[in-house]
Amino acid sequence: MKSPLILGLESSCDDTAAALLRGRAVLSSVVLGQAQLHAQFGGVVPEIAARAHAERLDGAIKQALDEADVTLGEVDAIAVTAGPGLIGGVLSGVMMAKGLSAGLGKPLIGVNHLAGHALTPRLTDGLQYPYLMLLVSGGHCQFLIVRSVQEFTRLGGTIDDAPGEAFDKTARLLGLPQPGGPSVETAAKSGDEKRFRFPRPLLDRPGCDLSFSGLKTALLRQRDQLIAEKGGLSVQDQNDLCAGFQAAIRDVLAKKTRRAIMEYLKENPAEPALAVAGGVAANMPLRAALETVCAQTGLAFTAPPLALCTDNAAMIAYAGSELFDAGHINDMTLSARPRWPLDQNAAPLLGSGKKGAKA
Ligand code: KG4
Ligand code: ZN
Numbered sequence: 001m002k003s004p005l006i007l008g009l010e011s012s013c014d015d016t017a018a019a020l021l022r023g024r025a026v027l028s029s030v031v032l033g034q035a036q037l038h039a040q041f042g043g044v045v046p047e048i049a050a051r052a053h054a055e056r057l058d059g060a061i062k063q064a065l066d067e068a069d070v071t072l073g074e075v076d077a078i079a080v081t082a083g084p085g086l087i088g089g090v091l092s093g094v095m096m097a098k099g100l101s102a103g104l105g106k107p108l109i110g111v112n113h114l115a116g117h118a119l120t121p122r123l124t125d126g127l128q129y130p131y132l133m134l135l136v137s138g139g140h141c142q143f144l145i146v147r148s149v150q151e152f153t154r155l156g157g158t159i160d161d162a163p164g165e166a167f168d169k170t171a172r173l174l175g176l177p178q179p180g181g182p183s184v185e186t187a188a189k190s191g192d193e194k195r196f197r198f199p200r201p202l203l204d205r206p207g208c209d210l211s212f213s214g215l216k217t218a219l220l221r222q223r224d225q226l227i228a229e230k231g232g233l234s235v236q237d238q239n240d241l242c243a244g245f246q247a248a249i250r251d252v253l254a255k256k257t258r259r260a261i262m263e264y265l266k267e268n269p270a271e272p273a274l275a276v277a278g279g280v281a282a283n284m285p286l287r288a289a290l291e292t293v294c295a296q297t298g299l300a301f302t303a304p305p306l307a308l309c310t311d312n313a314a315m316i317a318y319a320g321s322e323l324f325d326a327g328h329i330n331d332m333t334l335s336a337r338p339r340w341p342l343d344q345n346a347a348p349l350l351g352s353g354k355k356g357a358k359a
Pocket of ligand 2: 113139311
């Protein structure tokens with residue numbers, strides 16, 4: 001029997017996205033970014049984002065249908081991000097999905113955005129449950145044991161900034177271009193990671209929680225000291241600061257990943273695996289450190305291709321397809337949830353990043 005054709009919609013942050021999926025085949029995946037709309041404000045402006053989603057969703061859907069060479073009438077179900085994220089954007093997507101569902105008479109499926117990220121390794125690599133997931137992006141940072149489309153155990157997460165946010169702030173403080181991750185990584189290649197001392201936050205405490213805001217403060221202090229002493233920063237100073245900062249993020253994530261792996265292995269998973277997703281997963285020194293930890297602890301290591309690591313609607317369609325197969329269909333009471341933790345039993349994480357609630 002042919003797998004159902006799922007239309008996925010994503011609008012929880014600053015990407016307006018639509019995708020068509022059949023089984024594990026991504027027929028199309030359209031992502032309309034909004035970076036230029038927010039650039040002058042130094043962060044995502046929720047009202048601007050919501051308006052742009054409302055204006056662009058239908059165009060994204062049309063483009064996704066055209067690229068997949070299917071019609072709206074052929075769609076079997078509509079999956080939409082119903083949270084967590086910026087409320088205006090999530091509402092735009094949910095309203096669009098409800099309209100389509102009512103108009104076409106097709107099932108509506110509300111998807112948790114983080115579940116979309118967390119299930120992507122099943123879409124790309126067919127990973128078997130339960131696997132360990134490290135989600136590291138500009139808005140999120142958490143370790144999850146992924147057990148099924150609806151069962152997640154959060155082992156820990158950031159109590160303040162997300163790592164991508166820290167990379168972006170570092171770039172801003174050093175006058176490097178946004179997004180900060182790639183600029184800092186490039187500068188760090190010519191830097192000496194040992195020249196400046198950066199803290200390794202929360203390593204002295206048990207558990208898998210993380211903190212990144214102190215690194216930004218440390219960077220600010222080192223930068224201001226250099227400026228006070230020499231009247232400015234040389235390129236070498238910038239490179240060395242980037243290298244030291246990146247090494248601190250890499251070390252903290254690698255050490256906490258090792259702890260998370262120890263927790264996960266207590267459950268004797270049949271095919272132990274770690275998957276990493278989110279924009280920061282593009283960072284090569286971080287990837288290398290995680291691969292080493294996996295090799296030492298006997299886990300397979302997976303990182304989906306970048307286009308599916310960052311925000312997209314194919315991941316929402318995929319999580320929607322698993323929910324659909326399990327019979328989890330929503331009705332018109334589906335509501336937008338700005339906060340929606342994957343692990344309902346975990347204590348709420350503190351803080352809220354530039355990209356909305358961390359859940
Ligand atoms: O997943 P993503 O596209 O968006 C959300 O946060 O939802 O992640 C974007 C973040 C940005 O903060 C960016 O600076 C960071 O990922 N990033 C990187 C790299 N490429 C992107 N961070 C470190 N190293 C990179 N190479
Ligand atoms: Zn995301």
